[in-house]
Amino acid sequence: MHHLAIVADVGGTNTRVAVSRNGEVLPDSIQKYPNAEHKSLEDILITYQKSHSAGPFDQAAVAIAGPVRDGAGRLTNLDWTIDCKALSGATGAQDAHVLNDLQAQAHAIGSIAPSNMETLKEGPDAGPVAAHLVVGIGTGFNSAVAYHTPSGRIVPPAESGHATLPVSTGDQFAFSEYARERFGHAAIEDALSGRGLGHCHDWHCHRAGQPIGASSATIFQAASEGDATAKAAINLFCGFLGTVLGDLALTTLPFGGIYLVGGMSRAITPWLDQTGFAEAWQDKGRFGPFLDQFPIRLVTDDYAALTGCASFLEEFRQTH
Template structure:
């Protein structure tokens, strides 16, 4: 009987589940589930396994959009909980693993087809054996450093989206004060996320004397038609992303490259040149030119987290 790995990428709205053989993700086994159709993750995974005729799973790993500690985690935007023992039990696997979704993306680096990578900034001093950095901008914000060690790849978790946003420049200061009046503490995720784009628009609209609101998709539609308020909102978002990316690069020194993932990363990437992402990223005083050492790439592979789970399990088997 063939032995498989069960892998899952659990987001706030949808969950992708698949089977893998060793490091190889079986793309024809990928199923996307709506989370609202299930009472919890165990029920969703059980339904998937039943639909696959209950395959023999030797290992199982899930990546969740939320903090993970000691093999257990809860989604940030959905009250779902999972731990490694429950995962192993429901899948019949000998071993289960629970990780943050950015950790899974980190384990996928180096295994993503070049066709699914878009170079946004070519680094002047790139070293493929050095540390890398994954930055996720979507429903929320987070990052994960990726380190190569003598014992293999190490991808520690973080909750970087809840760092205090460090405003830079007149517009960012004004945006930060605008949001502080509403939210109290302004975290990075309060600006760099889907909801964050809507907040950027509310700020730009208020400053234009219009006082309107818009959904994220409406902001991009209006900007494509030349609406100045929507364009200013995207400029604020892109500038903030460049600023935060530069701060994280200085903190972690990812000479192996910076990789942007998530729906919002993909949505704003076409605006980078127009809105000054590179200028904002390198606006670090005497260390500005130093930041030109780091490459920035956009990941367009929707299944990278699933692949990362598979590679994590395969490497763990060989240790």
């Protein structure tokens, strides 16, 4: 018997909606909607159902770019509030769930095609119950760790991008002081995000008495053309990435691997071998070699959050 669900991935700019059947997203059902053209997620879901004949739905799940508590969440960069009751009302599904987008990404691991994965750092094979860590770098920064238990996969929510930025070098400390003075708090995503690369560049320009405000795209282009300041900004970004990933690895012990997702993760990957990323990653004293146990992979699937919602719903249905 087929079990149908409606799933959605709500970002700050666009929302993707799809139908899943028995835990698998139907590729032909995926549709993207600009948020600016709709007043709410419920409006998008109702519009979607009018143009697709699938249903009725047994379940519904949405992944949102913002914190979630007790089945309700508010998007960080959009004035939308989403809860399970409203989700059920818009879809007719009695079993409804709201997840943080990184939680959804973590639930997708294991269901993503190998062609949508790129290994950045090799590591030993791990058992089926090994934890894995998903780190999202895009408009902001966040992470989620998945634990595998006899009762199913557990992925606690987090807002790690707003934790204090760790520093271990003189340049990192100087940047953190600059960020603290500029923003009131030096958070991880002030360095590790799309605008974070801009902030890294701003700091170098500020020290040199040059204008600030370059976009990440401009910085990448300038670096590819040999611009020293742009290269220095990317190196600072990659050093912070190594430091933060190493800290998260030691905190969560993801022997199943670290998975990078998001637009900035993809953009920065070609630069990792040209920077101090590896040195920062292993700069953990006597525990530096211990980090060799954690492989690092890049996820290139644009629809991984939808896959994660579908996987979560199927596992929930089978265990409850």
